[in-house]
Amino acid sequence: MTLSEEFAYLLAQLGLGEYRVDGSVGGNIYLAALPQSPDVALAVALYGGSESDSKLGYDEPRVQVRVRGTTDPRIGEQRAQDVYDALHGLAERWLAGGTLLLSCIGVQAGPIPMGRDGNGRFEYSVNFRAELRRPTINRV
Structure with a gap:
C-alpha cells in the first residue's frame, strides 16, 4: 500500500x-488528482x-490535501478547514498499511485558496508535515 493510500x-x-481503491462511483477521496465529478472531493498527494536518515527509520514527507467544493466558496473552505482540524496535531496513530504516524503538523495556519477550477468550483489546499516511523531492511 502506498503512503498516499494510507492517508x-x-x-x-x-x-x-x-x-x-478502484475510484468507483460513491467515493470522494482520490489519489494525486481530482476527477471531474463529484463536485465536493479531496485528493491526497505527497x-x-x-x-x-540513512540508518534510522524515520521520514518527514509533506502531504497535500486538495479540496474542491462547489461554486459557493464557503463549502470548499469549510471542508478544507475540517481536514486541517482533523489532521493538525494528530499523533501516535497506525495507518492502514502499517506505517506509524508519529505526528502531523499543518505547515500553514489553515486552508489556502487556489481559485476556481474550469467549472467554477472553488478549490483549497491544506499542507502537512508528517513524521513517520518507517523501518526498512536498511533502516531500524
Whole structure:
C-alpha cells in the first residue's frame, strides 16, 4: 500500500469522505488528482520533505490535501478547514498499511485558496508535515 493510500484511508477513517481503491462511483477521496465529478472531493498527494536518515527509520514527507467544493466558496473552505482540524496535531496513530504516524503538523495556519477550477468550483489546499516511523531492511 502506498503512503498516499494510507492517508486517503486515514481521511476516510476520520469521517472526511469515502476512499474507494478502484475510484468507483460513491467515493470522494482520490489519489494525486481530482476527477471531474463529484463536485465536493479531496485528493491526497505527497510532495517532498526533509532528507531522510540513512540508518534510522524515520521520514518527514509533506502531504497535500486538495479540496474542491462547489461554486459557493464557503463549502470548499469549510471542508478544507475540517481536514486541517482533523489532521493538525494528530499523533501516535497506525495507518492502514502499517506505517506509524508519529505526528502531523499543518505547515500553514489553515486552508489556502487556489481559485476556481474550469467549472467554477472553488478549490483549497491544506499542507502537512508528517513524521513517520518507517523501518526498512536498511533502516531500524
